Amino acid sequence: MTAPAESIVFEGLRKSYGGREVLAGVSAAIRAGEIFAIVGPSGAGKTTILRLLDLLEGVGGGRIAYDGREVHFGDPEALAQRRRMAMIMQNPVMFSATSFDNVAYGLWLRGLDEAEIRGRVFAALDFVGLLEAAGQRSDRLSGGEQQRLAFARAAVLRPKVLFLDEFTANLDPANVRALEEATLRHRAETGCTTVIVTHNLLQAKRLADRVAFLLDGRFVEVSPTHTFFEDPARPETRAFLSGELAF
């Protein structure tokens, strides 16, 4: 499971829904291979950033570049860029099929031959500890197992960029730990750039190289993880970490 990672640079990202401005000019440069966490209160626009970066919708303003190549939602090259990335959502949708078929889906879309698909799917299922469930219908798996399956479904694509959107919310501690370990192992083995959106500050502390604090549609602070938690530069960050920030 090796794939060179891609850097992401986004500048002045803006996005509004129904006249309400969710992102008001967000900028950051995410280095190739780093784990970058975005934290912030509910409704701050964290998930919106991931959706824009994954080219699921167009920006209202600003630009996004992967390894220096600017890509726009809806452009012909957007599909190729989307195929270099993968996303795991908070509530994964499983197709009505076996675990094997769910993990194989993205490889079938890319037209790989069956022998390679089998090898990669079994390796990915083994990676998340679901090899035994290969032939089981995915809708009969538990919530935690489904989320691990979603991880395998993304990892099997050997993405250069992986987006994780609250991917352990509502899971039991054992599955949270399994998924966090999978994230770290995945990065160690592939060097994949990983962007995490999380409410869980401890998770950001455990996983991320750098943490960004999003408030009112803007990054208030982007710092290395240790600095962010131990010596934040901004009073808003300190207030957020101490739970004193009122929303």
Place this chain on the structure above:
Amino acid sequence: MASAEILQIVLLSLLVSGTATLIGAGIGIPAGALVALKDFRGRRFVRTVAFTFYGFPPVLAGLLVFLLLSNAGPLGFLGWLFTPIGMIVAQVVIVTPIVMGVTISAVMVVERRTRETALTLGADESQWRATALHEARVGVLAAVMLGFGRAISEVGAVLIVGGNIAGYTRVLTTAIVLETSRANYAEAMIFGGILFVIAFAVFTVLHRLQARGIL
């Protein structure tokens, strides 16, 4: 009543309703998928029309097809009135909106659910549409079953267009009407029982396929 005559009525019922369902599915499934998955001008209007025709009264469908196929009608030259082909045409008019309407609902439900997942895994526009159709397969099959159920159990259209001619256009439902009007309740009940068994068998097969995870 001779068992050969009963068998002939059962087989004609299956042939007429089965053929009408196949044709109705051939039109209704692609049309329903198109309305559910393709954004085009007037899409909402087409959807409303499809749902309106969902409850189209069979007897009215029969009357319209009768007028079309009668000697004075625009398609009278075909000579299909009071023939099994005419009955199939009438049932296609009844079945198609049902298959189309249920297909629209089934595909739209999974379309919302699966679109983003398919896109994040690298699907292009045509691939996610194919995925949505595949995910809606149980609903689409249910649409076909519902269409068949409506076709084989309706009486108004086949009576008007077919004429209930013994040995030629008599089907289970028109036979029940006839035998009841003659006060032959036992024979009417036999036909009713056969009709029930056919409907039961069709839905049992569907349920088994779902339970085994084939669908």
